[in-house]
Amino acid sequence: MVSNAFDHRKYTPAEPVPLTNRQWPSRTLTQAPYWASVDLRDGNQALLEPMSVEQKKRLWALLVKVGLKEIEVGFPAASQHDYDFVRWLIEEDQIPEGVNVQVLVQAREHLIEKTFAALEGVERAIVHVYNSTSKVQRERVFEQEREGIISIAEQGARWVQEYAARYPQTQWTFQYSPESFTSTELDFAVAICEAVMDVWQPTPQKPCILNLPATVEVGPVNHFADQIEYFITHLKNRDSAIISLHTHNDRGGAAAAAELGLLAGADRVEGTLLGNGERTGNMDIVTLAMNLYSQGIDPRLDLSNPDEIIEVCTECTGLQVHPRHPWIGELVYTAFSGSHQDAIRKCLHKQQDDEAWQVAYLPIDPKDLGRDYQAVIRVNSQSGKGGMAFLLERDFGISLPRWMTLELAPHVQQASERVSGELSSQIIRDILLDTFMRDAPLTLKGYRLDREGAERLTATLMRGDESIALEGQGNGAISAFMDAWQRHTGQSVSVVDYGEHALGEGSDAVAIAFVQLNVNGTRVSGMAEDGDTVSASLKAVLSAINRTEAANVVANASAPQASHA
Template structure:
């Protein structure tokens, strides 16, 4: 078998919804939906080794911690392990008063009764009833007519009603899903939901939850939004229903479909953290919540420590969160490209000088710090990187703010190292390369400052005197100039016949590094026109300047 040259022989385009006056395209999402996590049910049935009770309990605690108020905790009729976990969770007192647990059941009397039994003693709970309604399932799986499918749902709803009545101490909430809604005829979905509502008699004060799942994502998100808007417009007693969305990611647009479904009038979104679920997964609650966050909407979910959330999810699911997963992936805030690095670096620099609190940093749709990420990992260096990349790393790791011309001078050193190693460069790699290139905090072959003193002469000039080691041999030196830097230049000329002219000098305080408080940079010109850079780091800013001149002097001798 191979891909068909004419796929229309086998596959047909999904039909459009006849909704010429659709309203959802002009709407915005301004408030968060009600969220339901189905990690412990949809997510759990989609992993190779389902979670044991300890893992499910740990996951449940995480969901509560990040702010989920509705959590589908399992399928109690699936087996003893599942039933025991749910009933134990209810009895443990672990469920906060403001959190609703939900269980799922097919529309079969024995399964429904088991589901209610698992929630015995709960303060409040949701029982979620479902049956498939679309043509492929009706005709191929069950061999039923639409009328018979509706009958199955009604029979299940009656059992739900009666079981709830036996346990008046619990505040029962009902949810019904016409499973496979996204591939079903809209009029049949409306008919089955209306029939269930007739049995359960919801009110605006105590509404039913109608979940409209894209059980298999079969069309573009706009069609799903049309389906939701059409359903809502034509549902009798709409004010007594909470419209919930349960999208899957078969076409890669599960989050987009849920967002458009909210624009179409839905109230609630079901999904899993980082999108785990059958086949290609469910709607990713992290992505959708943080999409809202970046649009200025508080999602009412807290991912301030996203790495700890990832750690728990990966442990419980035994599945990795992809490095490129939106917002949470290890590399989503990382730039290797030189042009990207330069833009990000400029964005951060602009924030330091502007009073605007709005977030505007190129290539970063969200501030990584809001999610507990640090800035050190934003820019990383490999053979594809530019000078902005290693300059950022040096600034974050060592506190050095290299002049732009010095960045260009150092760039070939970094590029050669990246090519030699054939891998991403670490901050330590870059720092050691910088030390080697500019003889910083090393023991250079030529000029090494051992000690010095400076004093002002009666004529206003400054006298530099000290000890410099050359090739390991100590030598007493002195020189006179108008200032510290010029007196060191004079010392190099008089004692070592090395002529340097300072073309540029800058210095700054260091914010990083426990053994240094200042850094100085010099650009020196040689008589033959060549230019060399030097850098000095010291606790004392004046000494940092002296070291920078000697750094340039070592560079001048090395290239001679």
């Protein structure tokens, strides 16, 4: 039974948009929108402790560095910090060529007057005026009819126009937002924006900006796209307005809503670099830009150093970035799952520099974001064979044969379960060596290989202080050693599989050898490293034999002892 406190019946679904021939579902994005950052205003308002002027300066430098051309710097009429910051930008000549500052102001004359005073001397700027238009605000907050709300917008537009005329040296762009657009009847949203345009008289050569905010996200993302398409197709003088979007993330759809809104015909999006904003946040510029990038579209932003973006945003806002944050989180390109690791490892081996990116589980090349492949595959208790093999090859140049990988896997799994966390590549290498590289009780003291005709091997082994001389022949060093060992011990020993390769390059390269033997019907593996290839091979065989002897000792020690009456 559902409790009375959790009752879905108190809510009503979003009203369907009357579109009979919607076009946005069949469109494809081909270029990036105009980007507008609201980190320094909307993002700052959402902080428990708003940014200091010094923090704003640091974040401003980052926004400019990544390539944002329109940056909302604050609400200078309502905040002394914002006012001081705007004056610093202007007086210290901190606004680069081609960058527009944007300021927000309510449709109230004394606030508009102070806003223009704050901007005195700026070369170009966007003045963003707004008033609330939704039905609930009209009826329950302002207690006015539609005509009264339109009058507020028109008067605000006239004041903006009048005060701008007092500063003719500045290139002004006017922007209007019907706040809570998504909760406003669409015909009224169109009507109030047209009323503002009638005041400003924009042209295709000098357009205004109409910003349509999902002040609170109240419906599905496809519904938002419908709203945008309806607005655009019903707006007169569409070519004299830049249609801008300002989506919030209350339903988790801010980036998706903006993306679909662009398909519906919008030109511009406002957001913050990592989605900081009121309630669940603003549209995340990094996410949307990388969405476009992954589809082969130039985002016109430089996001190649996400670590710097994270560092600056974290320091300035005090908000941590989730390790699974889309595109740039610490663990986004990390695979712990065994099947994922195996697929990634195989794809990376086959990926060519001159072909389109085709790597399973990696939608883009991590190197594009300044990430190397060091963190792509990491091993924990959920990982598989491919992950540990990848790490050994990547960090130590050890390329395990398939059968050695299979035999190593249970040992790594047991270790990962004991630590209840991630295993480093060094730990995995230590497990490999501890398991398969045994130099006791038998060690190789020396050998001589005569290659005239059938290869004849003479080898000297040590068992403690005891010296053991062996002689045998075969078609190679290992087969000759097998022959010598069987002659000496009478054991049935044969090579099941063998592999070796060089570790490194040049004269200092070391050989690493892997061998799997069948000793009296039991398979056992061994490995060894040596500067000499033959020595590495013989030592690998001895490692396997030593492992067999160690296993026999353990088995005999655990066997029940006969009693003596």
